[in-house]
Amino acid sequence: MLEIKDLHVHYGGIHALRGISLSVEYGKIISLIGANGAGKSTTLKAIMGLVPKTSGSVFYDGKDISANNTKDIVKGGLILTPEGRRVFPDLTVDENIALGAYTRKDKAEIARDRKWVFELFPRLEERKWQAAGTLSGGEQQMLAVARSLMGRPKLLMMDEPSLGLAPLIVKNIFSIIKEINKAGVNVLLIEQNAKAALEISDYGYVMETGVITISGTGKDLLVNDQIRKAYLGE
Amino acid sequence: MTTTAFLQYCLAGISIGGIYALIAIGYTMVYGILRLINFAHGDIFMMAAYFMIFAMVDFMIPWYISASIVIISTILLGLLIEKLAYSPLRSSPRMSIMISAIGVSFLLQNLATYLFSALPKQYPAIPVLNKTLTFGEVSTSVVTFITPIITIGALIILMAIIKKTKIGMAMRAVSKDFQTAKLMGIEINTVISVTFIIGCFLAALGSMLYFTPRPSVFPLAGSLPGLKCFVAAVFGGIGSIPGAVLGGFLIGLCETFIKAAGYSEFSDVFTFILLIAVLMFRPTGLFGETLAEKV
Ligand SMILES: Nc1ncnc2c1ncn2[C@@H]1O[C@H](COP(=O)(O)OP(=O)(O)OP(=O)(O)O)[C@@H](O)[C@H]1O
Numbered sequence: 145m146l147e148i149k150d151l152h153v154h155y156g157g158i159h160a161l162r163g164i165s166l167s168v169e170y171g172k173i174i175s176l177i178g179a180n181g182a183g184k185s186t187t188l189k190a191i192m193g194l195v196p197k198t199s200g201s202v203f204y205d206g207k208d209i210s211a212n213n214t215k216d217i218v219k220g221g222l223i224l225t226p227e228g229r230r231v232f233p234d235l236t237v238d239e240n241i242a243l244g245a246y247t248r249k250d251k252a253e254i255a256r257d258r259k260w261v262f263e264l265f266p267r268l269e270e271r272k273w274q275a276a277g278t279l280s281g282g283e284q285q286m287l288a289v290a291r292s293l294m295g296r297p298k299l300l301m302m303d304e305p306s307l308g309l310a311p312l313i314v315k316n317i318f319s320i321i322k323e324i325n326k327a328g329v330n331v332l333l334i335e336q337n338a339k340a341a342l343e344i345s346d347y348g349y350v351m352e353t354g355v356i357t358i359s360g361t362g363k364d365l366l367v368n369d370q371i372r373k374a375y376l377g378e
Numbered sequence: 379m380t381t382t383a384f385l386q387y388c389l390a391g392i393s394i395g396g397i398y399a400l401i402a403i404g405y406t407m408v409y410g411i412l413r414l415i416n417f418a419h420g421d422i423f424m425m426a427a428y429f430m431i432f433a434m435v436d437f438m439i440p441w442y443i444s445a446s447i448v449i450i451s452t453i454l455l456g457l458l459i460e461k462l463a464y465s466p467l468r469s470s471p472r473m474s475i476m477i478s479a480i481g482v483s484f485l486l487q488n489l490a491t492y493l494f495s496a497l498p499k500q501y502p503a504i505p506v507l508n509k510t511l512t513f514g515e516v517s518t519s520v521v522t523f524i525t526p527i528i529t530i531g532a533l534i535i536l537m538a539i540i541k542k543t544k545i546g547m548a549m550r551a552v553s554k555d556f557q558t559a560k561l562m563g564i565e566i567n568t569v570i571s572v573t574f575i576i577g578c579f580l581a582a583l584g585s586m587l588y589f590t591p592r593p594s595v596f597p598l599a600g601s602l603p604g605l606k607c608f609v610a611a612v613f614g615g616i617g618s619i620p621g622a623v624l625g626g627f628l629i630g631l632c633e634t635f636i637k638a639a640g641y642s643e644f645s646d647v648f649t650f651i652l653l654i655a656v657l658m659f660r661p662t663g664l665f666g667e668t669l670a671e672k673v
């Protein structure tokens with residue numbers, strides 16, 4: 145459903161992506177792992193139209209969306225949960241959730257989705273009047289995921305959802321990712337936590353300084369010697 | 379000072395303060411969204427006065443229609459400035475867009491001089507606003523009396539828009555984080571345009587209320603009030619709307635009482651002493667948040 149072909153991105157003089165190609169198939173969880181600065185976040189930002197692409201193309205549901213603006217991409221159901229949570233700190237939890245549905249007009253469906261995300265994250269419902277900036281880190285991450293779900297993603301891209309969270313909450317986030325996927329949402333996951341990510345992934349890509357070096361099914365990557373050394377710390 | 383005189387000065391101070399507040403809101407909102415001090419805002423306010431002269435004196439259109447024409451043309455002017463002078467610099471360093479704003483300010487002043495000459499022009503009288511009201515001993519013109527009411531009314535509506543509507547929520551989101559706001563599907567340019575529309579609407583309103591009791595308009599007539607309103611916004615904590623309103627009222631009142639005490643020449647200086655004092659002792663202003671560079 146998402147197909148990236150030979151994507152290049154420059155930041156000034158820095159050639160951050162040097163020809164990335166990857167694809168996400170329907171119903172799957174795909175993960176993208178790699179060291180700090182490899183260009184994972186840049187890949188997702190380029191897909192969303194947040195950073196300009198030097199060359200290459202992005203196909204989504206068979207259509208070329210390389211030149212689309214972010215709003216139209218979001219409207220099409222391609223949604224990014226950005227790195228570092230990025231909730232709106234002055235807005236309440238409920239307002240943050242409402243903003244997730246900004247491009248939608250179907251009031252009744254929005255109300256239903258709101259109920260659904262509150263079921264997924266009961267802690268958010270208890271805190272819906274609280275300013276998002278006063279939530280704990282884990283709660284903010286839940287809010288960031290909940291907010292993304294409010295956009296009715298067909299493909300949800302998550303940039304390091306487990307960053308800085310306690311192991312128990314990480315487990316919780318990962319089980320929710322699986323749950324979301326079962327509910328019919330395709331997932332493209334970026335993780336430092338390579339083991340946890342590959343365990344729930346159908347397919348994975350490994351990225352190094354702007355290029356994809358290895359790819360394979362989650363199971364294969366988990367037993368790949370190179371990956372075990374470099375990313376699983378074994 | 380007698381009680382009557384005191385009340386009279388209070389009313390005058392609140393009234394001019396209300397006008398400052400209306401203009402200060404424009405500075406503070408644009409800053410809140412774009413982190414830009416729109417130096418041209420005072421000159422937009424001045425242009426609004428010329429639009430009124432144009433409509434009422436040159437075309438002899440009745441005042442209530444002229445007022446709507448003034449509001450619409452001021453908004454269009456603001457949007458045009460945003461599109462031509464600010465929007466192309468969206469991803470440039472912030473200093474470039476500030477310099478562009480200073481350029482627009484000079485451009486408007488010189489354009490007005492070129493089009494309307496540097497000689498002061500008489501501002502048309504709006505009959506209903508010039509009537510005199512008397513409350514016991516205190517007498518005042520309608521415009522002085524209704525200005526604070528209009529200000530408060532505008533403020534209430536504005537706060538409702540910002541707190542309760544979808545676009546208001548988008549404005550608050552954009553003012554915090556451009557990139558994440560985009561990820562919600564918010565169109566930044568729409569939000570910026572709405573901000574300029576609101577700011578220019580209030581500047582047009584303020585312009586009519588400000589110039590009605592004053593004899594004339596000239597091309598530099600916007601710069602001093604503009605500066606004072608900027609100070610009002612800084613005093614209240616730039617980015618904060620209630621802060622800007624409070625700052626506007628405070629400067630209006632202080633200035634009026636300083637004049638009343640016989641130090642007219644000093645009244646404008648006061649504003650700038652206030653600016654320096656705020657910047658020295660409380661740079662974030664009354665309601666300002668600690669300034670974080672936006673990513
Ligand atoms: N706005 C920017 N301007 C200049 N260089 C940038 C910018 N954003 C990212 N880079 C550079 O591009 C490269 C890739 O960055 P990116 O954020 O995509 O890495 P990442 O794989 O997500 O890393 P991490 O795991 O640390 O989040 C890095 O070398 C980074 O310094």
Ligand SMILES: [Mg+2]
Nearest residue numbers: 184185186227
């Ligand atoms: Mg990253």
